[in-house]
Amino acid sequence: SAQVIDGRACARALKASVAADIELLKEERLPIGLATVMVGDAYGSVAYERRLRRLAADLGVPYLPRRLPATVSQAELDDTIAELNAAPDVSGILVLRPLPPHLSEAVTFQAIHPAKDIEAVHPQNAGLLALGVPRYVPSTAASAYHLLDTWLDSVGEDRADFYHRSLIVVVGRSNNVGKPAVSLGYDRQAAVESIDEWASHTGTLGRHTRRADVLIVAAGRPGLIRAEHVNDHAVVIDVGINPRTGPDGVTHMVGDVDHATVAPRVRALTPVPGGVGPVTDVWLLRNTAAAARVNSARLLSSQEPS
Numbered sequence: 001s002a003q004v005i006d007g008r009a010c011a012r013a014l015k016a017s018v019a020a021d022i023e024l025l026k027e028e029r030l031p032i033g034l035a036t037v038m039v040g041d042a043y044g045s046v047a048y049e050r051r052l053r054r055l056a057a058d059l060g061v062p063y064l065p066r067r068l069p070a071t072v073s074q075a076e077l078d079d080t081i082a083e084l085n086a087a088p089d090v091s092g093i094l095v096l097r098p099l100p101p102h103l104s105e106a107v108t109f110q111a112i113h114p115a116k117d118i119e120a121v122h123p124q125n126a127g128l129l130a131l132g133v134p135r136y137v138p139s140t141a142a143s144a145y146h147l148l149d150t151w152l153d154s155v156g157e158d159r160a161d162f163y164h165r166s167l168i169v170v171v172g173r174s175n176n177v178g179k180p181a182v183s184l185g186y187d188r189q190a191a192v193e194s195i196d197e198w199a200s201h202t203g204t205l206g207r208h209t210r211r212a213d214v215l216i217v218a219a220g221r222p223g224l225i226r227a228e229h230v231n232d233h234a235v236v237i238d239v240g241i242n243p244r245t246g247p248d249g250v251t252h253m254v255g256d257v258d259h260a261t262v263a264p265r266v267r268a269l270t271p272v273p274g275g276v277g278p279v280t281d282v283w284l285l286r287n288t289a290a291a292a293r294v295n296s297a298r299l300l301s302s303q304e305p306s
């Protein structure tokens with residue numbers, strides 16, 4: 001049976017190194033602060049905000065959760081972001097998704113100052129990521145690879161050698177998870193294949209996924225990947241987070257991978273919960289700390305005489 005990759009242990013270790021970074025920032029008196037903007041009150045966003053509040057408090061990072069009503073106009077949302085852009089004690093800004101349909105993600109993301117755009121959603125940061133020179137690596141895709149890298153170290157496999165001979169198949173092609181996961185695979189000089197829901201509609205999903213040495217699944221479809229979709233040496237990273245209400249009326253989180261049938265078959269896999277999720281939260285704080293340095297460098301250079 002597969003090794004279950006422990007995301008919580010990985011998150012704890014990462015958190016210790018982020019805490020050390022934050023101590024240094026404090027010694028250097030560089031302001032660090034995280035702001036989130038939530039429009040409406042989607043179930044997933046509320047839960048994410050709660051986790052970030054707790055984690056920021058643990059790490060001693062000021063946290064500014066802004067909530068706007070679901071009816072807010074684009075102009076009002078942009079004004080809120082402009083305020084956060086100008087706030088010297090805010091180093092990183094995260095706009096929680098989904099936005100209500102009357103608001104434009106493209107317009108909203110361009111309103112974020114690139115130096116504070118810790119999820120790399122602004123075109124400038126998305127472009128730098130695609131060019132292989134990221135300013136910030138988006139937290140979910142970063143966490144998928146952080147788990148892989150950490151697991152490779154734990155089994156004594158050379159990272160470069162593993163990636164150079166691997167095919168990474170990414171299921172799901174969203175701007176915030178699937179596409180960054182493809183870019184990070186390129187950065188590791190792996191062969192990478194990206195598929196979306198058309199592979200399912202056309203019945204070709206398994207043909208792609210069975211060839212994967214690394215299978216990263218971010219489709220948001222519970223139980224999408226089953227035993228017949230994997231091979232016996234695959235390492236499976238399950239990014240999906242789906243609420244599922246059992247016969248007892250209790251709602252649990254499940255991934256996109258049918259753990260019960262896939263686990264006996266593959267080499268290693270991440271569970272849900274306790275896999276990618278906990279690492280993602282800490283990675284966002286890591287980017288918030290990195291942003292404190294980017295912002296202070298920017299402010300110093302803007303004070304220089306021109």
Ligand code: NAD
Nearest residue numbers: 140172173174177196197200218219220239240241277280
């Ligand atoms: P999204 O809805 O924006 O994109 C989903 C992608 O999957 C699309 O490209 C779509 O074409 C593809 N897809 C949908 N159904 C498919 C199918 N049957 N076969 C193949 N591809 C299919 O979602 P997203 O924001 O990328 O998130 C994906 C999942 O990851 C969701 O469950 C989300 O909750 C979860 N998520 C987890 C974390 C974390 O930290 N673990 C962070 C962000 C998102």
